[in-house]
Amino acid sequence: MTLDTVMTIDDDLSRIGISLPKNLLDKFDEILNHRGYSSRSEGIRDAIRTYITYYQWMADVKGEREGVITMVYDHDQRGLLVTLTDIQHEYHDLIKASLHSHVSPERCLEVILVHGDGSQLKTLTEKLMSQKGVESVKLTTIQIESES
Ligand code: NI
Numbered sequence: 001m002t003l004d005t006v007m008t009i010d011d012d013l014s015r016i017g018i019s020l021p022k023n024l025l026d027k028f029d030e031i032l033n034h035r036g037y038s039s040r041s042e043g044i045r046d047a048i049r050t051y052i053t054y055y056q057w058m059a060d061v062k063g064e065r066e067g068v069i070t071m072v073y074d075h076d077q078r079g080l081l082v083t084l085t086d087i088q089h090e091y092h093d094l095i096k097a098s099l100h101s102h103v104s105p106e107r108c109l110e111v112i113l114v115h116g117d118g119s120q121l122k123t124l125t126e127k128l129m130s131q132k133g134v135e136s137v138k139l140t141t142i143q144i145e146s147e148s
Contacts, residue, residue: 058125058139061118067141069112069125076106077133084128088112091124107135114141 020028032043073080088095094116101109114121121139129137 058122061122061139061141063118064116064144065118065121065141066115066144067113067121067139069110069114069121069128069137069139071110071112071128071137072103072135073108073110073131074106074133074135075102075108080131080133081108083131084110084134087124087127087131091120094120094124114139 028043028047029040032040035043037043037046071084073084075081088098094114096113096115098110098112101111103109114124118141121141125137125139128134
């Protein structure tokens with residue numbers, strides 16, 4: 001693809017309107033400011049590109065894998081702690097160990113050591129991610145070499 005083609009695609013802009021919680025937007029603006037972005041639109045475009053890259057990277061997690069899931073969540077979210085524990089018990093065959101840190105009165109950080117099939121690890125990650133009160137979940141894995 002030539003540079004001209006890329007520019008043509010990028011020039012073909014669509015306008016969207018989104019609603020965001022104020023604290024989320026404040027945090028986002030703070031990062032944009034810190035990184036020297038000229039406009040909020042530019043920052044949102046970059047954030048969407050990063051999201052797409054992350055999603056595609058997740059799609060490549062296949063085969064036998066070893067890794068960690070890093071999760072940050074709201075300790076005060078009603079029922080969340082029990083739900084997250086239930087999910088981990090449901091996928092107990094993938095989980096080797098977990099480490100919990102009480103970061104602040106209202107936030108928890110959990111690191112889960114995992115081993116197993118890549119697609120199952122993604123399912124587990126997405127299930128944790130979709131719970132209300134979960135701030136972030138990141139899956140990092142390495143491939144287990146099996147070729148002789
Ligand atoms: Ni905690």
